[in-house]
Amino acid sequence: MEILKAQQLSFRYPEEDRDTLHELSFVIEEGEFVVLCGPSGSGKTTLLRHLKRELTPVGSSSGTLTYKGQPLSGLPAAVAAGEIGMVFQNPDAQIVMDTVWHELAFSMENLGLPPAVMRTRLAEICGLFGLEPLLYRPVHELSGGQKQLMNLASVLLLQPKVLLLDEPTSQLDPVAAREFIMALQRLNEEMAVTVIISEHRLEEVLPLADRVLMLEDGKLLADAAPRLFARQTGSGALTSAGRYLPAASRLYLSLAPEADSVAPENIPLTVREGRRWLHALMAGTDAAAGAELVNNLNSPAAETLLTCREVTFRYEKEGREVLRKLSLTLKQGEFLAVMGGNGAGKSTLLHVMNGLMKPQRGRIELAKGKTTGLLAQNPLLYFSYDTVAEELQHMGSYAGLTPEAAASEIEALLAVFQLREVLQSHPHDLSGGQQQQTALAMMLLMKPDILLLDEPTKGLDPAAKDRLAALLQQLRGQGISILIVTHDVEFAAKHASRCALLFDGGITAEGTPAEFFSSNYFYTTAVNRIVRDWLPQALTIEDVIRTWPASAYRC
Template sequence: MDMEILKVDRLSFRYPEEDRATLDELSFTVKEGEFVVLCGPSGGGKTTLLRHLKRELAPVGTMDGSILYRGLPLAELAPETAAAEIGMVFQNPEAQIVMDTVWHELAFSMENLGLPPAVMRSRLAEICGLFGLEPLLYKPVHELSGGQKQLLNLASVLLLQPRVLLLDEPTSQLDPVAAREFIQLLHRLNEELSMTVIISEHRLEEVFPLADQVLLLSRGALQAAGGPREIVGRLGAGQAPAQLAYLPAASRLFLGLAPQAAAPPPGASPLTVREGKAWLRGLPAAGAGPAAAPHSAATAQPGAAARAGEAALLRCRELTFRYAKDGAEVLKKLTLSLYPGELLAIMGGNGAGKSTLLQLMAGLAKPQRGKVELGRDIHTGYLAQNPLLYFSQDTVAAELAQMAEYAGLSGEEAQREIARLLDIFQLQAVIDNHPHDISGGQQQQTALAMVLLLKPDILLLDEPTKGLDPEAKERFASTLQLLREQGVSIVLVTHDVEFAAEYASRCALLFDGAITAEGSPGDFFGSNYFYTTAVNRMVREWLPQVLTVKEAIQQWPDSGSRS
C-alpha cells in the first residue's frame, strides 16, 4: 500500500480583511511518488495552496483545517526537515534568487543547512552536469534570461534532495522546446527517484498526460479531482467551455469531433499528440482529407516582402547589441519592421535576445550599431516580463490612479478609463489588494492596464500571457483586437505558441542574433517541426496549415455531421 506523503483535510484560508475565502474546505491526499497537476483560473487559489504546503512561505491570514506530512502535522516538523524535504520553485524566478552569481546561488541553500564542503562540491558537480549549467557557473545572475533563471531555481532546490517538489507555473518563461525538456526532467525525477511532484500549470499539453492525479481549483474550491482520463470524461460530459480549456488539445479535439463526445467512455480520450493522431487515423473521413502540402523554408518568409512598399511605424535597421564592451553579440545586424495594425509575435529560444530587442524598440537601451526608427509622433508603451517592476503603491487602485495622473488624464477621464480596464481584465475583486498579494496572472493584467493608461501607439509586450489562464487569455486577445481596431500596433515577445498561432497577424523567429524566418501564422508554424502547436502536429498530415482546435473541428472532412 502506497504511503500518504501529504494529507490536506478541510483546509480553508482567508487573507486579512478579505470577504471571500481564498481556499474553501479543500480535502485531498497525495501518495508518495505521485505526479499531481493543479490547474484552474488565475486567482483560484493554486499559489496560495502551494505556499501552505511549503511551511516557511505560508501566507499571513486565518487558516482552518489541517495539513499532514508523512503522518505528522506540517507545523511540527523540525526546521531542517521542512526546509530540505519540501522544495518549491516560484512562479516569478526573480523572487527566488538572492545571490550575485550562478555558483553562489547554487551553494547558498546548502551553506544554510551546514553541509560539509566536500558534499557541496559533489552535489554541485552532479547538478551542473544534469542541467548543463557549467557554461553559466560564473555568470552574474542578472545576465541570465528568464528561462535560465527558472532552471537555476530548480537546480538550487534539487541540491537539497527533497522528497516533495512544489512548482508554481515553472514553464511560463521557457520556450516550447525548453519547456518540454523541463517537464521531461521533472518526469525523470518522479519516475527514477520516486520524488513527489505537485505542479501548478496553465500550459497543460506536456504535464497533463504525466499526471497520476489532477486537481481543478476555482474560487478556492476543488471543482474536480481524479486521473487525467477521468477528468476528461467528467468535463466532457459537462461540456463547460471554461473548464474544457484546461484539457490538452488532443482531448479537446476528441470531444469536438467524436460522435459520442457527450459521454466519452472511460479511458477513450487521447491525451498526447501520438494518441490523438492514432485516433484521427481511425476516423472514416481521415482517408478523404486533403494531402499535406510540402513546406519549404521559403514559405516561412513572405511577410516583410509582401509589405515592402508600405510605410512602417517602427523599423529596426541592422541592429547590433552587446551588454559588455568585450562581451558576445546578442543581436547581429538584425532587421525587422512593424506595420500599422499588426500584431507581430516574436519567438525564439531562451537567451536568444527577444527581451533585449524589445528594450531597444522601447528606447530603454541603445544599439552599438544600427538604429531604431519610429514614425513621427509615434509613442511606445512597454510591458516588461516581470510585472513587479511596475508596483510602488499599497493597492491596485492606487497603482492605476498614480499611472492615470502620470498620463495626464483628467479626474473624470481617469475614472472612466480605469473602470473600463478593470472590467476588461476583471480586476474589480482585487482592487483594494496589495499588488504583491494577488496572483501572477492578476499582476500581469494590472501592469498591462497601467501601460494602457498611457495610450501608446505601439504596444511592446514581453511575455504578456505568462500566468494567464485560458479564459483570461481569451479576454486579453479580445483587448488586443480592440486596440488594433483603434489603431494600436503590437509587438509581442512570447513562448506561447498556441496564443501566437491563433491571434498574431505575423510571426518572426529570432535565432543567432537575427530574424531567420517570418510569415503568417499558417506559413510560419506549418513549416516548423517543434515550434508549432499540438493541433498542427496532430492534423498536419490532412490539414497542414491548421493550428487550433477550432480550425481543426471546422475544417476536418465530414465535420459538419458532428457540429
C-alpha cells in the same frame, strides 16, 4: 502511502471579504505526480505556499495540513526545509548568490552539510542537469531556462521528498520548457519524488500526471485522473475546465458527437495518441490535405509606424552582439509576434525599440507624432502604491486624463481584466496573472500608438488570455500596432497577423502564422503536429473544424 493531507483547509488574507482557499480536503500519496490548475486568482499559489511552511502567507486560516501524518506546522525546521522544496514562477525571485556554484551550494551550507557531502551531491546533480559548464558563470548571464534548471537543481541538492512548482515553465521557450518537464518526469519516475505542479500550459504536464486538482474561487472543483478529468469536461460536468485540456483531448472532444458516452481510456492526451486516433478516424476518408486557410493579413498600403534598420546592440564594449544587423518593420494595425529561445535577445529588442537602450549601429525609426508603450516581463517594476486602485488612478493622472475620463477608462479595463475584486489589494499580494493584467491595464491608460508587450500571457489562465486577445484585436481595429515577444505558441498562432523568429541576433524567418508555424518542428502548435499530414496549415482546433471534411465526423 499518504505524504500530504489537507482537511477542511480555509484561508483568508487580511481585510479580504472572502476566502482565498475554502474548505479544501485532499490526500496526496507518496510518489504521485499531481497537476494543480485553475483560473488566475483561484488560490493555486496560495495553496502551494501553505504546503511550503516557510512561505505560508499572513492571514486567518482553519483546518489542518499534515505531512506523513504529522502537523505541517510542527515539523522540525530541518525536515520542513529539506524534505519539501519549491520552485517559483519567476526564476529571479529564488536566486540569492552571484554565481551558479555559490547558488547551488547556498542551501546545503544553510543546513550545515559537510563539504564532502556537498561536493558529492553537486557532482551528481550537475551531471544530471548538464550544469557543469555553467558552474562559474555569473547568474545574470544565464537564460531564463538555465536559471530555472539551476533553481530546480538547488532544491534537489537537499534531496526533497516533495517538490512544489508554481508555473515553472511560464518564462521558458518551448524547447526549454519541454526539457524542464522531462527532468521532472525523471525525478518522479526514477527517484519517486512527489511532484505538485501548478500550470496553465498543460500540454506537456497533464499526460504525466496521476491526478488533476482543479481550483476555482478557492474551492476544489475537481480531483480526478487526467482522462477522467477530460471525460468530465467533455460531458459538461466541468464545462469551465475545457480550456485546460491538452490539444489532443480538446480536438477529440470537439469532433466526438457524444462526448458523454466516450470511455475515458479512449481520450488521447498526447500528440502521439492524437495522431493514432486520427489515423483510425481517417481510414478510407478523403482528407482535405493542403487546404489553404485564410490569414488575417494587413493591407500592404498600411503606414509603417516603426522600423529597425540593421540594428546592432551589445551590453558591454567587448561583449557579444545580442542583436546583429537586425531589420524589422511594424505597420499600423499589425499584430506581430516575435519568438525565439531564452537568451536570444527578444526583451533586448523591445527595450531598443522603445528607446530605453541605444543601439551601437543601425537606427530605430518611429513615425512622426507616434508613441510607444512597453510592458516589461516583470510586472512588479510598475507598482509603487499600496492598492491596485491607487496604481490605476495615479497612472490615469500621469497620462493627463481628467478624473472623469480616468474613471471611465479604468472601469472599462476592470471589466476586461476582471480586477474589480482585487482593487483594494496590494499589488504584491496578487497572483502572477493578476499582476500581469494590472500592469497592462496601467500601460493601456497611456494610450500609446504602438504596444510593445514582453510575455503578456505569462501567468494568465485560458479565459484571461481570450479576454486579452479580444482587447488587443479591438485596439488593432482602432489603428494601434502591437508587437509581442512570447513563448506562447498557441496564442501567437491563433491571434497574430504575422510571426517572426529571432535567432543569432537577427530575424531569420517571418510570415503569416500558417506559413510560419506549419514548417516548424518545435515552434508550432500541438494541433498542427497532430493534423499536419491532413491539414498542413491548420494551427488551432477552430482551423480544423472549419476545414475538416464532413465525412470525418465520426468516432
